[in-house]
Amino acid sequence: MAIAPELLDAAPEIGIRAMTAADVAEVFAVERASYQFPWSEGIFRDCLRVGYVCRVLASASRVVGYGVMSLGAGEAHVLNLCVADGYRCRGLGRRMLGYLLERGAAAGMSEAFLEVRPSNTAAIRLYQAIGFEQVGMRRGYYQAVGGREDAAVLRLSLRGRRPPRNTY
Ligand SMILES: CC(C)(COP(=O)(O)OP(=O)(O)OC[C@H]1O[C@@H](n2cnc3c(N)ncnc32)[C@H](O)[C@@H]1OP(=O)(O)O)[C@@H](O)C(=O)NCCC(=O)NCCS
Numbered sequence: 740m741a742i743a744p745e746l747l748d749a750a751p752e753i754g755i756r757a758m759t760a761a762d763v764a765e766v767f768a769v770e771r772a773s774y775q776f777p778w779s780e781g782i783f784r785d786c787l788r789v790g791y792v793c794r795v796l797a798s799a800s801r802v803v804g805y806g807v808m809s810l811g812a813g814e815a816h817v818l819n820l821c822v823a824d825g826y827r828c829r830g831l832g833r834r835m836l837g838y839l840l841e842r843g844a845a846a847g848m849s850e851a852f853l854e855v856r857p858s859n860t861a862a863i864r865l866y867q868a869i870g871f872e873q874v875g876m877r878r879g880y881y882q883a884v885g886g887r888e889d890a891a892v893l894r895l896s897l898r899g900r901r902p903p904r905n906t907y
Contacts, residue, residue: 753803753831755838758793760784765802766795769823776882778819783807786818792842796822796831806835808843815843815897817853820862832865840869844900851897854890856881863891871895 758766763783770777786793786807796804804822808815817839822831843851854877855862871893880890 753796753798753826755794755796755835758783758787758795758805758807760787762795762797762802762805763787766805769802769804769821770819772824773821775884791818792839794835794838796826796835804831804835806839808839810843810846810848813847813849815840815846815848815851817851820853827861832862833869836865836869840895840897841900844897848897851895853893854880855893856888857891858888866893869895 763780766783767777767780770783783793792806792808792810794806795802796806802823803826805819806817806821807819808817810816817836820832820836820839822835840851851871853866853871855866857863872895873891874894875892877890877892879887881888
């Protein structure tokens with residue numbers, strides 16, 4: 740019998756592994772349930788095809804979150820970070836973000852950037868807790884109901900960040 744998500748404390752049986760094409764349908768189901776303007780399945784497939792760092796938070800039986808990051812020109816860009824609704828607030832988002840940042844540092848990137856909607860307080864709290872600071876605002880960057888929404892641009896130095904651990 741499956742364990743109800745609310746009974747899992749910090750979800751110890753959930754690990755981080757590489758996303759594959761076979762995960763995309765499940766990833767997209769989480770994406771569609773999490774965002775008003777979700778990425779398409781095709782965007783996830785493109786991210787895999789071009790070799791972005793694509794990882795899932797998964798148990799043996801299901802995908803409960805994911806992270807996507809591009810690396811280049813000394814910069815890591817966290818492009819997507821998402822945890823399924825029933826699995827939030829138990830440290831999984833922090834775990835995935837920590838993993839991505841350590842991967843970025845290990846790949847020689849000196850800074851990490853990401854965009855976030857100013858209305859997304861849960862995500863902003865997480866990013867601030869990790870040490871991200873706002874360095875700009877992209878006007879009208881996001882689709883929004885009845886128009887566009889700005890994106891806050893956040894930056895974190897990766898210099899001196901510890902190397903990746905074996906387990907997450
Ligand atoms: C943002 C998101 C990834 C956070 O994942 P999560 O697994 O719930 O976060 P964690 O449990 O690791 O929380 C880490 C920190 O984030 C902050 N945080 C997370 N959820 C929060 C909430 N609902 N309200 C306030 N702060 C919150 C807290 O600072 C928390 O630290 P604490 O537990 O010590 O207080 C998740 O809410 C999500 O997937 N949201 C939908 C998709 C999304 O908006 N992604 C970000 C796009 S930029």
